[in-house]
Amino acid sequence: MNIVVQKFGGTSVASLERMQQVMKKVLAARAHGNKLVVVLSAMSGETNKLIALANQFSEEPDPAELDVLVTTGEQISVALFAMLLKDAGVKARSLLGYQVPIETDSDFCRARIVNIDTDRIRAMLEEYDVLVMAGFQGCDCHGRITTLGRGGSDTSGVAIAAALKADTCEIYTDVDGVYTTDPNICSQARKLSRVTYDEMLEMASMGAKVLQIRSVEFAKKYNVPVHVRSTFSDEPGTMVIQEDKSMEAVLVSGIAYDKDQARVTVYDVIDQPGVAAAIFGPLAEDGILVDMIIQNTSREGRTDMTFTIPRADLKKTMRILEGTKVQIGAKDIQYDTGVCKVSVIGVGMRNHSGVAAKAFAALSKENVNILMISTSEIKITCLIEEKYMALAVHTLHEAFELGKNGTNAC
Amino acid sequence: MNIVVQKFGGTSVASLERMQQVMKKVLAARAHGNKLVVVLSAMSGETNKLIALANQFSEEPDPAELDVLVTTGEQISVALFAMLLKDAGVKARSLLGYQVPIETDSDFCRARIVNIDTDRIRAMLEEYDVLVMAGFQGCDCHGRITTLGRGGSDTSGVAIAAALKADTCEIYTDVDGVYTTDPNICSQARKLSRVTYDEMLEMASMGAKVLQIRSVEFAKKYNVPVHVRSTFSDEPGTMVIQEDKSMEAVLVSGIAYDKDQARVTVYDVIDQPGVAAAIFGPLAEDGILVDMIIQNTSREGRTDMTFTIPRADLKKTMRILEGTKVQIGAKDIQYDTGVCKVSVIGVGMRNHSGVAAKAFAALSKENVNILMISTSEIKITCLIEEKYMALAVHTLHEAFELGKNGTNAC
Numbered sequence: 158m159n160i161v162v163q164k165f166g167g168t169s170v171a172s173l174e175r176m177q178q179v180m181k182k183v184l185a186a187r188a189h190g191n192k193l194v195v196v197l198s199a200m201s202g203e204t205n206k207l208i209a210l211a212n213q214f215s216e217e218p219d220p221a222e223l224d225v226l227v228t229t230g231e232q233i234s235v236a237l238f239a240m241l242l243k244d245a246g247v248k249a250r251s252l253l254g255y256q257v258p259i260e261t262d263s264d265f266c267r268a269r270i271v272n273i274d275t276d277r278i279r280a281m282l283e284e285y286d287v288l289v290m291a292g293f294q295g296c297d298c299h300g301r302i303t304t305l306g307r308g309g310s311d312t313s314g315v316a317i318a319a320a321l322k323a324d325t326c327e328i329y330t331d332v333d334g335v336y337t338t339d340p341n342i343c344s345q346a347r348k349l350s351r352v353t354y355d356e357m358l359e360m361a362s363m364g365a366k367v368l369q370i371r372s373v374e375f376a377k378k379y380n381v382p383v384h385v386r387s388t389f390s391d392e393p394g395t396m397v398i399q400e401d402k403s404m405e406a407v408l409v410s411g412i413a414y415d416k417d418q419a420r421v422t423v424y425d426v427i428d429q430p431g432v433a434a435a436i437f438g439p440l441a442e443d444g445i446l447v448d449m450i451i452q453n454t455s456r457e458g459r460t461d462m463t464f465t466i467p468r469a470d471l472k473k474t475m476r477i478l479e480g481t482k483v484q485i486g487a488k489d490i491q492y493d494t495g496v497c498k499v500s501v502i503g504v505g506m507r508n509h510s511g512v513a514a515k516a517f518a519a520l521s522k523e524n525v526n527i528l529m530i531s532t533s534e535i536k537i538t539c540l541i542e543e544k545y546m547a548l549a550v551h552t553l554h555e556a557f558e559l560g561k562n563g564t565n566a567c
Numbered sequence: 568m569n570i571v572v573q574k575f576g577g578t579s580v581a582s583l584e585r586m587q588q589v590m591k592k593v594l595a596a597r598a599h600g601n602k603l604v605v606v607l608s609a610m611s612g613e614t615n616k617l618i619a620l621a622n623q624f625s626e627e628p629d630p631a632e633l634d635v636l637v638t639t640g641e642q643i644s645v646a647l648f649a650m651l652l653k654d655a656g657v658k659a660r661s662l663l664g665y666q667v668p669i670e671t672d673s674d675f676c677r678a679r680i681v682n683i684d685t686d687r688i689r690a691m692l693e694e695y696d697v698l699v700m701a702g703f704q705g706c707d708c709h710g711r712i713t714t715l716g717r718g719g720s721d722t723s724g725v726a727i728a729a730a731l732k733a734d735t736c737e738i739y740t741d742v743d744g745v746y747t748t749d750p751n752i753c754s755q756a757r758k759l760s761r762v763t764y765d766e767m768l769e770m771a772s773m774g775a776k777v778l779q780i781r782s783v784e785f786a787k788k789y790n791v792p793v794h795v796r797s798t799f800s801d802e803p804g805t806m807v808i809q810e811d812k813s814m815e816a817v818l819v820s821g822i823a824y825d826k827d828q829a830r831v832t833v834y835d836v837i838d839q840p841g842v843a844a845a846i847f848g849p850l851a852e853d854g855i856l857v858d859m860i861i862q863n864t865s866r867e868g869r870t871d872m873t874f875t876i877p878r879a880d881l882k883k884t885m886r887i888l889e890g891t892k893v894q895i896g897a898k899d900i901q902y903d904t905g906v907c908k909v910s911v912i913g914v915g916m917r918n919h920s921g922v923a924a925k926a927f928a929a930l931s932k933e934n935v936n937i938l939m940i941s942t943s944e945i946k947i948t949c950l951i952e953e954k955y956m957a958l959a960v961h962t963l964h965e966a967f968e969l970g971k972n973g974t975n976a977c
Contacts, residue, residue, distance in 0.1 A: 232636070240625040244625050
């Protein structure tokens with residue numbers, strides 16, 4: 158049997174009308190003789206509503222019980238959608254995490270999948286034509302409900318596709334693919350026909366909300382081609398795939414940005430082994446994601462340490478730093494929220510020099526001052542003043558000719 | 568270990584404030600050294616909201632998927648309550664139907680319990696002090712979610728108490744016990760300290776909403792004493808128990824009524840074997856609960872057939888009867904919705920004559936015309952015009968001196 162895995166996000170199942178749209182996609186794939194596993198998210202807004210309810214009951218809700226609570230969102234989606242399918246004469250049933258089972262570890266609220274019983278799914282697909290599976294949820298070895306973390310339904314879709322060795326995992330969403338940059342910022346943005354897992358990971362880490370990071374990691378690990386496309390059109394979207402030779406020709410795939418940033422500088426700390434650990438250890442313990450880190454060259458045995466964090470964590474970060482201030486001998490701690498990150502992303506960089514220089518030159522020509530720089534194999538990130546964000550995105554998009562049809566064009 | 572089973576209804580868990588009230592009851596029982604199984608309903612209104620959602624998606628929702636949908640209501644309650652308990656330092660966890668497991672048959676939406684794994688519950692009670700169990704739900708032998716029918720959380724509570732051989736099942740609700748009649752109709756109504764399973768069954772079948780019928784049947788079958796009491800007071804409520812000698816002294820325990828009635832008469836049907844089956848068979852097939860049935864004496868080989876049904880089923884009933892009209896040779900079919908049932912209930916009737924005569928005399932004195940009569944071992948029911956309902960309840964309540972303190976007084 159040929160098995161197709163389709164995953165639909167929260168906006169795609171937000172109402173009866175939206176679900177009927179989803180049904181068209183499912184019935185079309187079914188009409189081609191495929192068996193389907195359809196993975197659904199909670200109706201948009203539901204998960205947030207449930208979390209708000211939990212916060213009303215507890216300042217720090219028990220993670221295991223929070224998972225019991227929030228998984229009701231997907232449970233509602235799959236029940237309703239299975240009803241629609243049955244009314245349409247399709248042999249279908251809903252499947253909850255523990256019924257598959259999607260076995261995970263016991264790390265509630267951010268569990269990792271350890272096993273999926275494909276024999277059971279294949280047996281069910283003999284009996285049913287469509288299995289409507291609740292995304293985001295699994296169960297641990299004791300049968301307790303777990304969740305895979307925010308956006309985990311993407312991961313559910315990719316994981317089930319990997320386990321069933323499906324040709325593709327189709328991720329249907331409210332955008333029609335992955336773009337060279339945010340079309341809301343830059344009207345020259347162009348839909349990519351293909352993008353590599355690594356590029357997608359860099360884009361996702363920069364806040365591009367098309368795919369959840371862990372699902373891309375999963376897809377990369379198991380080499381599952383992911384087709385990101387729109388629920389509301391029949392156009393092909395973007396294939397997220399392993400790098401192949403033809404893609405090397407493309408220098409840069411996209412420009413990403415992240416406004417949710419704050420810059421923190423700790424002044425005049427003692428420059429000795431262990432001082433970085435003393436600063437960043439407590440932040441890591443509290444789950445604060447420190448990104449770009451710059452340590453100035455030492456003057457008279459002292460140095461400044463600058464780094465970026467998500468803006469939402471600023472208050473917590475400052476509180477923690479005030480606690481370690483004496484220990485690290487810092488003279489002052491300052492922060493700046495008027496900053497943002499802009500990144501140039503492309504696997505082609507691996508084999509080409511001069512990409513960074515070209516980016517810096519383009520920004521400089523528009524008088525955009527670069528505050529910090531960090532680079533990876535396939536990404537160059539600049540921290541700039543927030544007011545230059547749109548200008549920087551436009552400038553870089555044009556500098557690398559992303560608006561023009563290249564080999565990566567649709 | 569001494570195990571206490573407490574069940575709380577929808578109004579008792581309707582909000583954070585209400586749940587805090589529930590927690591007081593739980594902590595009090597815990598303070599006495601008991602281990603607890605706390606069975607919760609969905610927050611009041613939730614189940615209806617979910618059913619309305621289902622009806623928006625399907626005219627006749629698939630029963631299995633409807634169960635997947637509606638069980639989210641209890642799932643939300645138990646997760647939130649377990650959070651509260653954990654925050655209060657109690658070793659507690661939530662338990663869903665499939666996690667107990669409460670094994671049922673596969674008759675979705677009205678499943679019957681076939682087995683409860685008490686070894687597993689006892690093992691969990693070694694680890695936890697309070698298990699917060701979702702009422703209303705179970706799972707069949709294939710692991711699919713089932714529900715026990717409306718009000719099924721009472722049944723869950725009684726079933727778990729029976730399985731664990733608990734001394735009592737405490738059913739906490741928004742009323743403080745079982746009354747001699749509806750206090751909203753008759754201010755002389757008095758709370759009963761005790762009532763028998765059979766009397767409770769008759770009262771429940773007459774629409775007294777204190778306990779769900781099946782839970783009382785279950786309690787009777789396994790001889791589980793049920794203590795019906797208020798979440799919002801510390802007063803003792805009403806014990807629902809097996810009949811004992813002292814109770815025989817009480818002639819009548821209560822007066823019940825049911826306004827949700829319609830009377831249907833099929834005129835001039837052929838009086839021959841099989842005609843009753845031809846009329847009532849199709850109604851039973853469609854799940855219509857026919858109650859009082861009267862067949863007039865035959866005149867010239869023909870007879871009239873009169874019976875009562877729930878008012879909500881009238882339209883369906885008339886449609887079915889129109890279909891069988893020719894077959895049974897009926898000349899006419901008429902109905903009347905301006906009727907109601909009033910019942911006198913008491914196990915003492917078994918050993919006393921004259922109860923019926925006394926009831927008829929009392930009603931006659933107030934000029935209340937009796938349209939139909941049906942009797943059981945412990946109940947006398949009269950169908951009367953709806954406008955006399957309150958008058959009849961008052962009259963009967965007074966005739967049997969239910970307002971006075973008897974052996975059954977609180």
